[in-house]
Each structure stands twice: as structure tokens, then as C-alpha cells.
Amino acid sequence: MTVLEQPGAYHLSPPPGWRPQLDPAPLLPDAEPHRMLGTDAAAGLDPALLTRLYRELVRGRRYNEQATALTKQGRLAVYPSSTGQEAAQVAAALVLEERDWLFPSYRDTLAAVARGLDPVEVLSLLRGDWHSGYDPRATRVAPLCTPLATQLPHAVGLAHAARLKGDDVVALALVGDGGTSEGDFHEALNFAAVWRIPVVFLVQNNGFAISVPLAKQSAAPSLAHKAVGYGMPGRLVDGNDAAAVHQVLQEAVRRARRGGGPTLVEAVTYRVEAHTNADDATRYRTDDEVQAWRAHDPIALMERELRSRGLLDDAGVREAAAGAEELAAGLRARMNQDPELRPDDLFAQVYAEETVQLAEQRTRLAEELAEELAADEAARQDGAQHDGDQHDGARTEGAHGAEGATR
Amino acid sequence: MSAPATRAPAAARKPATMAQALNRAMRDAMAADPTVHVLGEDVGTLGGVFRVTDGLAKEFGEDRCTDTPLAEAGILGAAVGMAMYGLRPVVEMQFDAFAYPSFEQLVSHVSRMRNRTHGALPMPITVRVPYGGGIGGVEHHSDSSEAYYMATPGLHVVTPATVADAYGLLRAAIASDDPVVFMEPKRLYWGKADWSPDSPEQVPGIGRAVVRRPGRSATLITYGPSVPVCLAAAEAAREEGWELEVVDLRSLVPFDEETVVSSVRRTGRAVIVHESPGFGGPGGEVAARVSERCFHYLEAPVLRVAGFDIPYPPPMLERHHLPGVERVLDAVARLQWESDWTAAADGGGTEGGGN
Incomplete structure (x- = not known):
């Protein structure tokens, strides 16, 4: 018997994989x-x-x-x-x-x-x-x-x-x-x-x-x-x-x-x-x-x-x-307190074990910071030396330099 | 992780595929550490579309090897949460290009969670990515996506080229407390080598390249699916009188500069070979580092043999795209063989020469 010989039966059953819906x-x-x-x-x-x-x-x-x-x-x-x-x-x-x-x-x-x-x-x-x-x-x-x-x-x-x-x-x-x-x-x-x-x-x-x-x-x-x-x-x-x-x-x-x-x-x-x-x-x-x-x-x-x-x-x-x-x-x-910043932390904990490349970069930044600190210190000493000397033309420049370095 | 013997007795070694070695690595890792969980699409009952996770769900249960809904961001995002709670998830991305929906989770969370939290939340997640072409795959099944991952600080990017490395590197990736994108060259999945599953040989850990073939004429720097290509090219080059050294990077991040640099300083010539498109690809980074550190040792510019800068081609055209032996040899031929100034300077001491 072919499908066409069973009128209606073809459409009566749901698709084989269908299951009753959950009640929403x-x-x-x-x-x-x-x-x-x-x-x-x-x-x-x-x-x-x-x-x-x-x-x-x-x-x-x-x-x-x-x-x-x-x-x-x-x-x-x-x-x-x-x-x-x-x-x-x-x-x-x-x-x-x-x-x-x-x-x-x-x-x-x-x-x-x-x-x-x-x-x-x-x-x-x-x-x-x-x-x-x-x-x-x-x-x-x-x-x-x-x-x-x-x-x-x-x-x-x-x-x-x-x-x-x-x-x-x-x-x-x-x-x-x-x-x-x-x-x-x-x-x-x-x-x-x-x-x-x-x-x-x-x-x-x-x-x-x-x-x-x-x-x-x-x-x-x-x-x-x-x-x-x-x-x-x-x-x-x-x-x-x-x-x-x-x-x-x-x-x-x-x-x-x-x-x-x-x-x-x-x-x-x-x-x-x-x-x-x-x-x-x-x-x-x-x-x-x-x-x-x-x-x-x-x-x-x-x-x-x-x-x-x-x-x-x-x-x-x-x-x-x-x-x-x-x-x-x-x-x-x-x-209102300035937070303590630790630039070294930029490299800490990127990986469990620091890569060679990151170690180099961390060292480079540390050197930059050391130079910055030294320049800062030098400018401060320079500023202190000239303090009170109204006629020293270098004073303004030195003080300005110090300000620039600390910012 | 147990320390496997350096070399198994010959009797215990038998032909094994890379897929089998990867499977064994996960099985051993899961047996050794109950926090290792595998999750992904079709990884359970089916054993993965490449069968790399075959038998894991049966042996360890579906809580340990879990079929997920079809949602890559959800899979990797869930893995992040699992790692936050102390598990060690191994995620399978079904294909290179199907990993892209998880990109945000990878870049915005997986790669930076340790850094973000000052180490409080490490991400010991392994993301397995079958990658590369040469398998006759239709669109979205053959991408070399490693450059995207390399460009993301905080990730390790590892890719094996041998059966032994597949096992050793995957064990190391799973054991790592850092996230590892583990790129599996699917065209090498079925490549066989003698290997002993019960006492796999010890291989160098993540971040170490190896010289696969020594040579003194020039260095081929490569990884993953291009390693066999370079080894074949090196063999063919002997007819031309070139003894090519082949360096298998094994790990793109961390990058083993020392092995690469010492090889190029010895040979004076370098070609980088990979399937990934050349523009913005891994070869540019390698070439830059070689140039920076080997400038005075180089006889010729560092060359690259890479995939074309095109969307990955349809399978019937992919052979034109993939770097093969001929293209590698053509590049080697362009390494200014008439130049011998570093060799000439050798007599008078070369170190730092060339002024």
C-alpha cells in the first residue's frame, strides 16, 4: 500500500523527533x-x-x-x-x-x-x-x-x-x-x-x-x-x-x-x-x-x-x-591621598613566569625611572642652591626644569 | 606531571599519529589532575570532529569531558569562570575560524585576568585550535590565525610539529598556570612517527625552540605545519650544495630568541617560513628581531616565505597559496650567495664586524 492510498494518515503523526513542548x-x-x-x-x-x-x-x-x-x-x-x-x-x-x-x-x-x-x-x-x-x-x-x-x-x-x-x-x-x-x-x-x-x-x-x-x-x-x-x-x-x-x-x-x-x-x-x-x-x-x-x-x-x-x-x-x-x-x-603607583607592576603578573622580552622591557623602564629620579634630584638641588638669589638668571630655568621633571 | 623517560626502549615504540599523542596527553593530564576538564563542541560522545578527544568522556565521565552548546564565547567564558574557581579547563575550538566568536573572551579576559587582579586570578586555560590548511577544507576551515593571538600580551601561543612535541607541549600547556593557545596543525594530525605512549620522550618545555636539522649555509625558521616543508626543502637543497639548518620555533610566545639568533649568527642567512599571510604575520616579528640582533652577521636580507595576503583560498586552489618546497628553495636562492663578506672578515675576527 502506498502513502497516497492512506488518505490523512501521512499528516496525522508529528515529525519523528518532535517532543511535547514544555509549558511556557x-x-x-x-x-x-x-x-x-x-x-x-x-x-x-x-x-x-x-x-x-x-x-x-x-x-x-x-x-x-x-x-x-x-x-x-x-x-x-x-x-x-x-x-x-x-x-x-x-x-x-x-x-x-x-x-x-x-x-x-x-x-x-x-x-x-x-x-x-x-x-x-x-x-x-x-x-x-x-x-x-x-x-x-x-x-x-x-x-x-x-x-x-x-x-x-x-x-x-x-x-x-x-x-x-x-x-x-x-x-x-x-x-x-x-x-x-x-x-x-x-x-x-x-x-x-x-x-x-x-x-x-x-x-x-x-x-x-x-x-x-x-x-x-x-x-x-x-x-x-x-x-x-x-x-x-x-x-x-x-x-x-x-x-x-x-x-x-x-x-x-x-x-x-x-x-x-x-x-x-x-x-x-x-x-x-x-x-x-x-x-x-x-x-x-x-x-x-x-x-x-x-x-x-x-x-x-x-x-x-x-x-x-x-x-x-x-x-x-x-x-x-x-x-x-x-x-x-x-x-x-x-x-584625597595620591595612590602609591608601582610602575614595576606593569610587568608583574603578565605571565606566571616572566618572558625574556618582558624582563628586558621591565629593566628598560626601571632605567628610565632611575634617570628621571636622578634628574629630579639634580634639579631640586640646583633649585635649592639658587634659592634666594634674585639675580641669577639660571634660577627660573632650573625651577622650571624641576617642575617639568616632577610632573 | 610525571617525568617521562628520555627515550623509551625501541620495543615499546610504535607508529603513532599526532592526534593519538594529543589524545593521550589529555588522558594522562586528566588522570593525573582531577581539576583538568575538557569542554567543547562534539568533544564528548563523538570524540571531536578530529577524534582528538576520543574516549575521554567514556573514561572520565561527561562532567570531565563535556559537550557544550554551540557557542564559542560561552565555552571560553565558562572556562574563565571555571578557572576562577580553581579548575584547569582545556577548551577545544572546532576549527581555526570557528574560534573567532570567542575572541573577546580571550583578549579582554583570558589574557589579562592575571594582570588585572595582581595575580589573584591566574587563568590556567588551554585553548586547543586546530589550524592551517592543506586538508582540502572549504571556506572557514583552513585559517592560520596565530598572528592574532601573538599580538595579544598575556597569552602563550604554542604549536607542535612532531608527535613527541604534540604530547609534551600539550602536557606542558595544560600544566601551565598561564593561558595557552595551543595551535594544532591539522594537516599533521595523521602524520605518524615511532612513539611510545607509555613512556613518552621528554621534550623541552614551552618557550624553547629546537634545531630540527643542523646546517651551516642558511637557517630556515619555521613552526607547525611548515616544519615538514622546510625539512623537505633542506633535503632537496643538498643537491644545490646548501646545508640548511631548520629551526622549529615550537612556541611563538614566548619567543626563543636565543636559539634563533645563535643559529642565524652561525649561518649568516635566514628565511622564515609559515602559512599565515606574510603582511602583519609572525615572520615580520621574527625578521625584525633577527635583524636587530644579527645585523653584523647577515650576508643577505632576512626573507619570508608566507601565505599570500589573501583570504584563505578554496580547496581546489589552495596549493597555489601554501608555501611549498619550491618556494622555499627559491627564497634560499635569493640569499645573495655571491656575498661572503662575513666569511672573509672571519680571518680578521668577525665579532661586531662590518663597519
């Missing part, structure tokens, strides 16, 4: 960003957690202001502010256990500071005295990552390795809305889902990739929806509601810890400041938009909740501000 419904994010503060659900929240989040938010805001000020004073080469995004970064830091790992991008210095790292060490990259100023293994915070989304596969690989060793470690990786367009975002999420890696991806959707708004970045229903295509749950949360972000991240971390695999969380927030101090945000957005977000401020939202529940009064506000001021003053004082 449980993976879908809610229609609206999850909120806690100001809702009835907030009543069930731990007061100690809320108070801790509030203090960290206040500290975080002050840290952002201080870092921005230090940039204007020339103490930082550049600072990408996270003002307005404190809730997402603070919640990300607080949700992790000590053994867990955090994978920040360059805008996430606050997350590292909120995790307890030394802010001066965290700001090394942006100050420019070295690329990474803290020990990632000791702190379990990966180096601040500048090439967008490239830290996400690192988080996947690290959590994979930890699981292979039988260690209970979750990796939390931070990325922005712009970063979700990168190929590494796709590859990392795909790997994580296929291998059921204990990793949580937190997208801080702050509305802009420098000047490009989200509408020009993605046509997805939401960034959280992207999770569904990989077979992991997507969660949408109000990124300025620290309690909500903490709750959603905690669920995702717990899920990862018990072997449930990865989660993609989109925190909807706003970059209140420009991209960096070098950017002019007035070229691509209106003040009205910024003001609307300022009215949805993460600290104000938390303060209102705490006051309404009697967990915070004016004295508590002053106390939190004083704690933040202490952080800022310490940071200011230490950043």
Missing part, C-alpha cells in the same frame, strides 16, 4: 513589576531586613554622591553613577551568603561596597591606579567588568565548577538593559539553562544604554520575557522597591541552591544621573522624565514604609545619615 506559562513574568513597599504584603516583611535595607540605601546614595564629587575634583578618572539604582544593587549584595559570588559590571561598585568591600579598593578601576583593586577570591566578588555581558559566562562557569566540586555556591551576575543585546548574554543564559547552573541573572533595566532608550534596544515584551526562550523563569520587579527586589532575588537564589537552575530577574529602575560624568543626558531625555523617576525614589519608598509601620523616626533618619556621612568622609579622606 510557569516561566512567564508577571504582567506588572512585583511590588512590596506600600502594599499589604509588606506587613509580612522582617522589620530588621527593612531597616538594614534602608540604611544601606542611604549609605549607597551618599556613596554615589561622594564618588561623583571625587570625579569632579579629578580624584576619579570616571564614575558611572548608580544613583536611583541603589535598591537593586543593595538587595543584590544582601541576598547572598558569604560563600556566594557576585559578578558586577562597572556600574555596580555600590553592590560591591554594600557587600562589605573596601570602597577605595572597589574604586581602583575608576580611579585608574590599577584595573582591579580587590582580591576576587578573598571577597568572592569578580572584577568589575567593562565589556558588556562578558562577565555572565564567567558566572556560569564559576557556579558550574563549584557544583562539580560539590560546593553550595550561587553566582549572582549583574547586567544592564543594553547588555541584554550582547551575544554573551544569550550564550550565558543558554548555557545556564541547559546545564541547570545555580546562577541568577539580574538585569538592571535603567532605561538607557548611554543615550539609547530601551525601545531601540529590544522589541521583547519585557527583558524578563527573554528567559522563556531559554527555558528558565523570568521575573519582573520594581527595581526601586528594595524589599521587592530582595524578595524576588531571594526566591531565585533559593531555587538555584536547591538545584532548580537559573532565573532571569529584570529590575525596572532608572539611571537618574548621566551615563558618566563625561555624558550629557539633556541631549537625549527630558527633565520631566527624570523628575517622574525622582518621585519614585528608592530611599523615599522605603522611608515611607518604615515610618508608616513605626520602624523609623527623625532620629533614625539622622542616624542613618550619620552612618552614610562616615562612609563618605572616610572615602573622601583616603581618595
Whole structure:
């Protein structure tokens, strides 16, 4: 009997390799960003957690202001502010256990500071005295990552390795809305889902990739929806509601810890400041938009909740501000010291064992520095010799030479 | 890493291919060190498209030899994270040109993580890249991509040309605390040599070149797939009365200047041979260093025999592109054989001569 002699049968069975689809419904994010503060659900929240989040938010805001000020004073080469995004970064830091790992991008210095790292060490990259100023293994915070989304596969690989060793470690990786367009975002999420890696991806959707708004970045229903295509749950949360972000991240971390695999969380927030101090945000957005977000401020939202529940009064506000001021003053004082620069470090740790060529280059630089130092010293002595001799024409030249040598 | 015997008894030595030696190197490394993990596309069940990882998943399990999704940046990026946690990943890139999506991970992270973190995060990652032409591969299967890697500080770039080196250098690469781009000349995968898998001979470590064939007329400086070409050229050159020395670099980074320089100072003439396009290729760097350090010993300009500066040709035309024996001999013939000033100066002492 030929196929044609069995009408209909040919089309009845699905393709041989086809398997029933997974139901995408449980993976879908809610229609609206999850909120806690100001809702009835907030009543069930731990007061100690809320108070801790509030203090960290206040500290975080002050840290952002201080870092921005230090940039204007020339103490930082550049600072990408996270003002307005404190809730997402603070919640990300607080949700992790000590053994867990955090994978920040360059805008996430606050997350590292909120995790307890030394802010001066965290700001090394942006100050420019070295690329990474803290020990990632000791702190379990990966180096601040500048090439967008490239830290996400690192988080996947690290959590994979930890699981292979039988260690209970979750990796939390931070990325922005712009970063979700990168190929590494796709590859990392795909790997994580296929291998059921204990990793949580937190997208801080702050509305802009420098000047490009989200509408020009993605046509997805939401960034959280992207999770569904990989077979992991997507969660949408109000990124300025620290309690909500903490709750959603905690669920995702717990899920990862018990072997449930990865989660993609989109925190909807706003970059209140420009991209960096070098950017002019007035070229691509209106003040009205910024003001609307300022009215949805993460600290104000938390303060209102705490006051309404009697967990915070004016004295508590002053106390939190004083704690933040202490952080800022310490940071200011230490950043106003010139960092100790070690040119020899340029060659140290390029390789485990220095190559012949690098050894030659290191020697050459050392000789240059020695000559510079000697010239400096000679000019200083020259200057001292002529000091007070108003009529010596060489003085001006000598002093000028000394200045040139020390710069 | 156990210290293998210098030379196995003749009875234990039998014909083996480079692919088998590479396979054995990974197997021995995995057996010796539980932190060694192999990952890549088709490396598990299939044993790799060139079968270089054959049997590893079966012997060590899929957690140790893992088939990944088809995503080279993801593979290398995951390897970075694994290395951060103390593992020693061995990554297979399926073909030279298929490694390009992982380039950002390699350049922006693998090569500089140690430096970035003051040594806190070394990257003991081996990236195996089957490379080069001569296998009749269609587009994207025959690139010589070593110059890209050489231009990136922080990477080691290693390439074997013999069965014994394939084993020894891959073991050294996996044991290295630095990232190694391990370039495997796929046209030599099936080349055989007598070799003992159970007591492989000891070879010099990474960063050491070797003189494959001694000679006093001129030096051929080469590596990987061009080593057999140069050895054949040296044999053919005897008819012309030239005794050519063949230096196999083995490692492009670190570059063994001493072996190269001492050879050229002896012979006074040098030709660099590689498949990679000549412009901006490894030969330019070698020629510059030879010129800087052997200027007063040279009888002739340092010449290069390289692939043309063209996208790799389709298989039916590749023989026109690949440097072969004739092209090497043509270059040797242009080494100003009428010039003998350094030899003449020899009588009066040559060191630093030629003023």
C-alpha cells in the first residue's frame, strides 16, 4: 500500500523527533513589576531586613554622591553613577551568603561596597591606579567588568565548577538593559539553562544604554520575557522597591541552591544621573522624565514604609545619615591621598613566569625611572642652591626644569 | 606531571599519529589532575570532529569531558569562570575560524585576568585550535590565525610539529598556570612517527625552540605545519650544495630568541617560513628581531616565505597559496650567495664586524 492510498494518515503523526513542548506559562513574568513597599504584603516583611535595607540605601546614595564629587575634583578618572539604582544593587549584595559570588559590571561598585568591600579598593578601576583593586577570591566578588555581558559566562562557569566540586555556591551576575543585546548574554543564559547552573541573572533595566532608550534596544515584551526562550523563569520587579527586589532575588537564589537552575530577574529602575560624568543626558531625555523617576525614589519608598509601620523616626533618619556621612568622609579622606603607583607592576603578573622580552622591557623602564629620579634630584638641588638669589638668571630655568621633571 | 623517560626502549615504540599523542596527553593530564576538564563542541560522545578527544568522556565521565552548546564565547567564558574557581579547563575550538566568536573572551579576559587582579586570578586555560590548511577544507576551515593571538600580551601561543612535541607541549600547556593557545596543525594530525605512549620522550618545555636539522649555509625558521616543508626543502637543497639548518620555533610566545639568533649568527642567512599571510604575520616579528640582533652577521636580507595576503583560498586552489618546497628553495636562492663578506672578515675576527 502506498502513502497516497492512506488518505490523512501521512499528516496525522508529528515529525519523528518532535517532543511535547514544555509549558511556557510557569516561566512567564508577571504582567506588572512585583511590588512590596506600600502594599499589604509588606506587613509580612522582617522589620530588621527593612531597616538594614534602608540604611544601606542611604549609605549607597551618599556613596554615589561622594564618588561623583571625587570625579569632579579629578580624584576619579570616571564614575558611572548608580544613583536611583541603589535598591537593586543593595538587595543584590544582601541576598547572598558569604560563600556566594557576585559578578558586577562597572556600574555596580555600590553592590560591591554594600557587600562589605573596601570602597577605595572597589574604586581602583575608576580611579585608574590599577584595573582591579580587590582580591576576587578573598571577597568572592569578580572584577568589575567593562565589556558588556562578558562577565555572565564567567558566572556560569564559576557556579558550574563549584557544583562539580560539590560546593553550595550561587553566582549572582549583574547586567544592564543594553547588555541584554550582547551575544554573551544569550550564550550565558543558554548555557545556564541547559546545564541547570545555580546562577541568577539580574538585569538592571535603567532605561538607557548611554543615550539609547530601551525601545531601540529590544522589541521583547519585557527583558524578563527573554528567559522563556531559554527555558528558565523570568521575573519582573520594581527595581526601586528594595524589599521587592530582595524578595524576588531571594526566591531565585533559593531555587538555584536547591538545584532548580537559573532565573532571569529584570529590575525596572532608572539611571537618574548621566551615563558618566563625561555624558550629557539633556541631549537625549527630558527633565520631566527624570523628575517622574525622582518621585519614585528608592530611599523615599522605603522611608515611607518604615515610618508608616513605626520602624523609623527623625532620629533614625539622622542616624542613618550619620552612618552614610562616615562612609563618605572616610572615602573622601583616603581618595584625597595620591595612590602609591608601582610602575614595576606593569610587568608583574603578565605571565606566571616572566618572558625574556618582558624582563628586558621591565629593566628598560626601571632605567628610565632611575634617570628621571636622578634628574629630579639634580634639579631640586640646583633649585635649592639658587634659592634666594634674585639675580641669577639660571634660577627660573632650573625651577622650571624641576617642575617639568616632577610632573 | 610525571617525568617521562628520555627515550623509551625501541620495543615499546610504535607508529603513532599526532592526534593519538594529543589524545593521550589529555588522558594522562586528566588522570593525573582531577581539576583538568575538557569542554567543547562534539568533544564528548563523538570524540571531536578530529577524534582528538576520543574516549575521554567514556573514561572520565561527561562532567570531565563535556559537550557544550554551540557557542564559542560561552565555552571560553565558562572556562574563565571555571578557572576562577580553581579548575584547569582545556577548551577545544572546532576549527581555526570557528574560534573567532570567542575572541573577546580571550583578549579582554583570558589574557589579562592575571594582570588585572595582581595575580589573584591566574587563568590556567588551554585553548586547543586546530589550524592551517592543506586538508582540502572549504571556506572557514583552513585559517592560520596565530598572528592574532601573538599580538595579544598575556597569552602563550604554542604549536607542535612532531608527535613527541604534540604530547609534551600539550602536557606542558595544560600544566601551565598561564593561558595557552595551543595551535594544532591539522594537516599533521595523521602524520605518524615511532612513539611510545607509555613512556613518552621528554621534550623541552614551552618557550624553547629546537634545531630540527643542523646546517651551516642558511637557517630556515619555521613552526607547525611548515616544519615538514622546510625539512623537505633542506633535503632537496643538498643537491644545490646548501646545508640548511631548520629551526622549529615550537612556541611563538614566548619567543626563543636565543636559539634563533645563535643559529642565524652561525649561518649568516635566514628565511622564515609559515602559512599565515606574510603582511602583519609572525615572520615580520621574527625578521625584525633577527635583524636587530644579527645585523653584523647577515650576508643577505632576512626573507619570508608566507601565505599570500589573501583570504584563505578554496580547496581546489589552495596549493597555489601554501608555501611549498619550491618556494622555499627559491627564497634560499635569493640569499645573495655571491656575498661572503662575513666569511672573509672571519680571518680578521668577525665579532661586531662590518663597519
